[in-house]
Amino acid sequence: MLFSSVPFLYYFLPVVIISYFLLSWGVEGLFRLCGKNGEKAGLFTKNVILLAFSLVFYAWGEPRYVFLMIGTIFMFWACGLAIGKAQTKLWKKIWLCVSVITSLALLGLFKYADFFVDNFNALTGLSVPLLRLALPVGISFYTFQAMSYTIDVYRGNAKVQKNPISFGTYVALFPQLIAGPIVRYVDVAREIDKRSHSWDEIALGIRRFVIGLAKKIILADNFALLMRLFRESSEQSVVFYWMYAISIGLNIYFDFSGYSDMAIGLGRVFGFHFIENFNYPYMSKSVAEFWKRWHISLGSWFRDYVYIPLGGNRVSNVRWLVNTFIVWSLTGLWHGAAWNYVLWGLLYAVFLLVEKWVPALKKMPDVLRRVYTLLVVFLGMVIFNAADLSQIGTDLANMFGFGGLPFLSDATLYYLGSFAVLFILGIVGSTCWVKNTVNRLAEGRKTASVMAVLEPILLLILLLVCTGYLVDGAFSPFLYFRF
Amino acid sequence: MSKTIRAVGAVVVVGLWLLIAGFAWFSPDEVYSFTERSYLDQFPELTLENILEKDDSKRGTSSFMTEFNSYTLDQFPLRDTFRGIKAMFHLYALNQSNNNGKYIQDGYIAEMTPLNEEVFQKNLASIQRIYEKYLKDAEGCNVYMSVIPDKNYYLAEPSGHASMSLDYEKLFADVEANAPWATHISLLDVMDVSMFYRTDTHWRQEKIMDVAQKLANAMGKEGPKEEDFTVQKLDDLFYGVYYGQIAVPVAGEDMFLLHSDVLNNCLVSYDGATPVKGVYDWDRSKVELVQNPNGSYTVYGDMYEVFLSKESGKVVIENPNATTDKELVIFRDSNSRALAPLLVQDYAKITMLDTRWLTGGTHMLQNFASFDNRDVLFLYSTSLLNSVELK
Numbered sequence: 005m006l007f008s009s010v011p012f013l014y015y016f017l018p019v020v021i022i023s024y025f026l027l028s029w030g031v032e033g034l035f036r037l038c039g040k041n042g043e044k045a046g047l048f049t050k051n052v053i054l055l056a057f058s059l060v061f062y063a064w065g066e067p068r069y070v071f072l073m074i075g076t077i078f079m080f081w082a083c084g085l086a087i088g089k090a091q092t093k094l095w096k097k098i099w100l101c102v103s104v105i106t107s108l109a110l111l112g113l114f115k116y117a118d119f120f121v122d123n124f125n126a127l128t129g130l131s132v133p134l135l136r137l138a139l140p141v142g143i144s145f146y147t148f149q150a151m152s153y154t155i156d157v158y159r160g161n162a163k164v165q166k167n168p169i170s171f172g173t174y175v176a177l178f179p180q181l182i183a184g185p186i187v188r189y190v191d192v193a194r195e196i197d198k199r200s201h202s203w204d205e206i207a208l209g210i211r212r213f214v215i216g217l218a219k220k221i222i223l224a225d226n227f228a229l230l231m232r233l234f235r236e237s238s239e240q241s242v243v244f245y246w247m248y249a250i251s252i253g254l255n256i257y258f259d260f261s262g263y264s265d266m267a268i269g270l271g272r273v274f275g276f277h278f279i280e281n282f283n284y285p286y287m288s289k290s291v292a293e294f295w296k297r298w299h300i301s302l303g304s305w306f307r308d309y310v311y312i313p314l315g316g317n318r319v320s321n322v323r324w325l326v327n328t329f330i331v332w333s334l335t336g337l338w339h340g341a342a343w344n345y346v347l348w349g350l351l352y353a354v355f356l357l358v359e360k361w362v363p364a365l366k367k368m369p370d371v372l373r374r375v376y377t378l379l380v381v382f383l384g385m386v387i388f389n390a391a392d393l394s395q396i397g398t399d400l401a402n403m404f405g406f407g408g409l410p411f412l413s414d415a416t417l418y419y420l421g422s423f424a425v426l427f428i429l430g431i432v433g434s435t436c437w438v439k440n441t442v443n444r445l446a447e448g449r450k451t452a453s454v455m456a457v458l459e460p461i462l463l464l465i466l467l468l469v470c471t472g473y474l475v476d477g478a479f480s481p482f483l484y485f486r487f
Numbered sequence: 488m489s490k491t492i493r494a495v496g497a498v499v500v501v502g503l504w505l506l507i508a509g510f511a512w513f514s515p516d517e518v519y520s521f522t523e524r525s526y527l528d529q530f531p532e533l534t535l536e537n538i539l540e541k542d543d544s545k546r547g548t549s550s551f552m553t554e555f556n557s558y559t560l561d562q563f564p565l566r567d568t569f570r571g572i573k574a575m576f577h578l579y580a581l582n583q584s585n586n587n588g589k590y591i592q593d594g595y596i597a598e599m600t601p602l603n604e605e606v607f608q609k610n611l612a613s614i615q616r617i618y619e620k621y622l623k624d625a626e627g628c629n630v631y632m633s634v635i636p637d638k639n640y641y642l643a644e645p646s647g648h649a650s651m652s653l654d655y656e657k658l659f660a661d662v663e664a665n666a667p668w669a670t671h672i673s674l675l676d677v678m679d680v681s682m683f684y685r686t687d688t689h690w691r692q693e694k695i696m697d698v699a700q701k702l703a704n705a706m707g708k709e710g711p712k713e714e715d716f717t718v719q720k721l722d723d724l725f726y727g728v729y730y731g732q733i734a735v736p737v738a739g740e741d742m743f744l745l746h747s748d749v750l751n752n753c754l755v756s757y758d759g760a761t762p763v764k765g766v767y768d769w770d771r772s773k774v775e776l777v778q779n780p781n782g783s784y785t786v787y788g789d790m791y792e793v794f795l796s797k798e799s800g801k802v803v804i805e806n807p808n809a810t811t812d813k814e815l816v817i818f819r820d821s822n823s824r825a826l827a828p829l830l831v832q833d834y835a836k837i838t839m840l841d842t843r844w845l846t847g848g849t850h851m852l853q854n855f856a857s858f859d860n861r862d863v864l865f866l867y868s869t870s871l872l873n874s875v876e877l878k
Contacts (some may be wrong), residue, residue: 007554010511010559018508064552067539118506204490207497214500239650387573404874414650422584429581456489460496462504471507472573474562476734 005064007266010218010474016064020057020178020242024274025201045461047198051173052069054274058176060140065182069140072110073176080150081171087157088164096158103154107147114139120339124283135167144338148305150175153189155309164191170196179270183263185281185301192276199275209272211463216265218466219258221473223433224425227255230419231389239415246426247420252385254430260299286434289373290365290379299483302338306331328353348388355380392459445462510564514801517562519776522731526786527561528554570734584647589733591645595685596729596737597638602653603873611665611878613842613849614865617818621852627764627860631706632669634662635822637870641680654874657813662872669865672705674698684740687727688870689791692825693743695753699829706815706862708833713833717746721772725790737784742790749832754805757796766804766828768796794824800844804828809835815862816840820871834862850877 063070083103085217090096118134126241156162203418234248264281314327336349387398390396445451531554540550643652668868703710724739754762771792777785816837
């Protein structure tokens with residue numbers, strides 16, 4: 005089930021929210037009347053409801069794989085308990101390895117088996133049959149999330165969660181289940197066991213959710229439309245190729261950050277405060293800064309659980325080079341089982357190294373640094389979005405005028421005119437200008453009350469427009485849920 | 488911002504959202520959408536098998552879930568209103584040049600028509616096949632051809648869509664070059680965009696007298712006289728096929744029919760059925776959904792079907808008051824339904840063949856008509872030639 009769908013928005017979510025608040029308050033009230041710990045009972049009810057509906061949410065997209073999800077929850081919960089109870093470091097390590105190896109094995113089987121078989125066949129000339137297993141939705145997210153738990157328990161950074169319902173709620177929590185952010189257990193441990201609600205928090209959550217929905221439906225999906233029109237056009241040009249590259253970048257950004265906004269917003273409604281996943285990455289002045297602003301939860305996961313354990317940058321230059329390439333190859337591979345994703349990851353590895361070894365880059369004027377960063381990022385997006393390796397070569401050649409295409413075409417001008425407003429909204433929306441302006445107006449003495457009235461009106465308008473797009477359109481899946 | 492005001496705002500947003508959700512849950516299901524001219528999905532079968540069965544077209548999602556998704560979209564409350572909200576936002580806030588491939592220019596809704604070379608060439612080949620197999624050796628057969636420009640021909644340039652449209656002049660030239668055996672009749676000098684319905688693909692019957700006149704004259708006939716006809720306005724407003732597709736709120740249009748003594752006495756038969764008197768199908772002059780005794784539904788969803796109905800491969804109009812025994816065969820699309828009544832005064836019989844609905848298409852025409860001593864007119868619109876295979 006996707007957030008940007010009518011079944012979710014108008015069927016599933018109302019039932020969840022009504023059940024979550026009414027049932028939990030009812031149970032809490034009942035227990036208090038009986039002189040028992042109402043708060044604990046209420047929280048337990050909330051977690052049961054969230055877990056149950058999260059499993060329904062997951063089963064909606066993958067009925068058979070919900071058992072895989074339940075098995076994963078149980079396995080990590082049990083390993084966490086075992087690590088906590090183990091008397092020696094050796095046994096702690098063994099149970100950690102069991103959890104990590106099992107989850108990586110599952111990820112490898114469902115996501116990468118056919119990739120490896122394909123390449124094996126290509127190298128050897130054999131014809132080993134492919135498994136053709138359907139990819140469980142969100143497996144890359146929830147396995148990484150669950151691994152962070154056992155690793156942090158092993159490291160002593162997190163307490164063991166003995167309650168399987170509470171743990172299951174953390175792993176399966178539907179707001180961030182299928183497309184992140186990758187929430188670490190330590191970040192929500194306190195709120196799993198104790199959380200409060202207020203209308204103000206719910207309002208902030210709703211605001212975040214609706215803005216995320218609008219980013220996805222109004223911006224991301226319309227950029228996706230332009231991408232499709234480009235591929236179908238028989239009148240491509242160099243300028244059209246650049247429009248396409250920018251569309252990919254804006255489509256992926258608004259799709260993914262929109263989803264993260266919705267996840268964070270929903271989390272807030274239910275009393276959770278997830279970490280931010282995007283921080284206006286297109287305002288970065290270097291590739292290094294870009295990766296501190298883009299998909300923050302993934303970058304920090306690889307940093308804390310792969311890069312630093314490998315030694316990080318506190319090793320010899322050669323070893324650091326190797327570490328960097330390993331981490332970025334894995335980052336690319338995490339996004340998809342195809343060589344273009346690996347190439348995309350390695351592109352960043354190269355530029356991170358360049359930035360490290362060419363300090364003169366930092367001395368460039370800010371505007372040039374931003375242009376350089378955007379150039380690397382958008383070229384990377386073209387690689388990321390390519391259907392295969394040969395398309396990368398064709399696309400890049402055409403972008404720089406080596407593909408025999410004209411500089412401009414009638415179709416290019418047509419689409420430039422048609423999508424001009426969207427580009428402006430996308431470019432402005434990808435900066436912090438809108439947020440800063442709104443915040444300034446909300447805090448201004450003369451404008452605060454106007455903004456207070458305008459905000460719910462604007463959110464309602466966005467909700468109605470998004471609903472209109474959903475009703476008029478067809479299936480529009482998030483990009484990242486296939487990971 | 489004060490927390491209280493923010494909280495009140497949240498209550499308002501949640502309240503409206505739950506209200507819409509409530510209607511989504513509890514509104515009775517609709518059967519048919521007149522704006523979209525299609526049946527609406529009903530609640531899918533809820534069985535374990537349907538839940539576990541995969542829909543391979545949707546990435547392994549279960550059939551029930553896929554069908555439920557379609558059901559919720561089709562049955563969404565105030566569906567047309569929400570589609571209108573999206574259309575208005577898309578066209579005017581985002582300044583997009585079209586919505587679902589349709590655009591508005593000078594009050595007319597038209598469709599972008601990029602060239603579909605494959606379909607166009609297949610249609611030229613089908614026309615050639617008809618000539619080679621049935622007309623070339625037919626005795627006394629006069630063959631004519633005319634192409635009706637669609638609205639986009641007139642509106643593409645002023646609306647800025649010319650670069651996204653097919654090259655009409657080339658299309659007209661290709662049709663003519665492909666059929667040197669026919670007498671070509673250009674309609675460009677007797678047509679303009681005002682002849683079309685604003686919300687539909689079709690032309691207005693009351694405005695195509697000049698077209699009928701030109702075709703008749705080219706075929707050596709007198710043609711219709713305006714004074715012989717009276718005009719009747721239908722009660723209901725007409726909302727054409729583009730109205731539902733573009734989803735922008737536009738006004739309905741008056742629909743007019745032409746009557747004459749000749750037409751009132753004509754007999755019409757569809758696909759060989761018993762002829763009925765009169766050239767208009769009055770059952771279809773209204774928009775309504777009729778439930779049959781067996782529980783199924785009959786839809787009268789398109790008022791333009793009053794003109795000699797829709798899905799018939801062979802329609803025959805007999806003129807018992809004809810002063811000639813000459814017959815006309817029209818290879819046609821739906822535009823001929825309004826035009827043929829304006830040609831019938833010069834013929835004893837008009838046979839209209841739509842090969843899309845004939846068994847065997849263009850390969851088995853001997854089962855439906857003979858062509859000796861007949862005028863044969865190929866009358867197709869540019870939109871059909873470019874997008875629909877003739878079979």
